[in-house]
Amino acid sequence: MHVPQRQTRIADLLRRLAAAPPQVLLLEGGDAAEREALGLFWAALLNCAGPEAPCGACRSCVQVRDRVHPDLVLFDGGQDKIKIEDVRELRPLLGQAPRGDGTRVVIFHEAQELTPQAANALLKSLEEPSRSTVFALLAPQREWLLPTLVSRSWTLTLAWPGEPGADPALGEWLDALMEFWRTGRGWFRRTGVKGAVDKHLAMALVLALQREVVHTLRGQPQGPVAQGLLKLTPGRLKRLDLALAHAQDALSLPTPVNPALVLDWLATHVHKALRAPA
Numbered sequence: 310m311h312v313p314q315r316q317t318r319i320a321d322l323l324r325r326l327a328a329a330p331p332q333v334l335l336l337e338g339g340d341a342a343e344r345e346a347l348g349l350f351w352a353a354l355l356n357c358a359g360p361e362a363p364c365g366a367c368r369s370c371v372q373v374r375d376r377v378h379p380d381l382v383l384f385d386g387g388q389d390k391i392k393i394e395d396v397r398e399l400r401p402l403l404g405q406a407p408r409g410d411g412t413r414v415v416i417f418h419e420a421q422e423l424t425p426q427a428a429n430a431l432l433k434s435l436e437e438p439s440r441s442t443v444f445a446l447l448a449p450q451r452e453w454l455l456p457t458l459v460s461r462s463w464t465l466t467l468a469w470p471g472e473p474g475a476d477p478a479l480g481e482w483l484d485a486l487m488e489f490w491r492t493g494r495g496w497f498r499r500t501g502v503k504g505a506v507d508k509h510l511a512m513a514l515v516l517a518l519q520r521e522v523v524h525t526l527r528g529q530p531q532g533p534v535a536q537g538l539l540k541l542t543p544g545r546l547k548r549l550d551l552a553l554a555h556a557q558d559a560l561s562l563p564t565p566v567n568p569a570l571v572l573d574w575l576a577t578h579v580h581k582a583l584r585a586p587a
């Protein structure tokens with residue numbers, strides 16, 4: 310069962326949790342592929358028949374890996390909104406024992422795509438705990454989910470991608486963006502260089518900023534741009550968070566977008582927002 314190198318700490322925590330799995334596990338942070346990999350790791354862990362779970366080789370592990378395990382239910386908000394009908398269809402299943410010897414695992418990948426009605430229906434299902442079924446919510450950050458769902462969850466935060474300290478180039482781009490937001494200068498000559506911005510860099514930049522905004526909103530500012538963020542009112546921080554979410558969406562689309570244009574949009578949009586009345 311493949312776990313990204315950067316997330317082995319979370320895999321170890323999940324191994325320990327497996328002895329008494331929480332009814333709802335929330336995995337935030339990291340990137341979408343890492344969250345999905347760890348969600349499947351969790352499902353394999355709770356269903357593996359091998360000596361050292363998840364072995365990756367037994368029938369259960371292979372079926373989880375191929376997403377065809379009879380006790381794995383996977384909703385993918387990355388494909389489409391997760392609707393109330395989807396959650397309702399679960400109900401009869403929850404009354405039944407799992408088909409195998411393990412635990413049924415219901416995964417909501419990109420759980421921020423649950424419609425409000427679907428999220429409320431899910432909350433209702435959680436009111437009748439079943440020992441044979443557990444849920445896993447996978448989302449970029451807990452703030453994107455219904456607070457009542459989050460409060461019922463056991464939350465683990467994956468290592469965020471693009472730790473600026475680990476990547477000097479990323480640190481420079483972050484500085485340039487903050488400088489532009491302060492002064493309105495210097496940004497476009499960076500993004501205007503052909504090939505200077507690829508999708509990977511743009512996403513790393515957006516995620517690094519998201520991470521710092523989240524920490525600042527939680528009252529634990531850290532990282533190189535935290536000092537700048539601290540000067541923003543909570544309303545402006547929220548607006549910045551929203552703009553980052555839009556940028557992340559744009560970069561995650563299956564259709565190709567120009568990553569430099571996404572960053573330019575983010576830079577100008579936030580630059581304007583910071584000047585609008587708080």
Ligand SMILES: [Zn+2]
Pocket residue numbers: 356357358359362363364365366367368369370
């Ligand atoms: Zn196995």
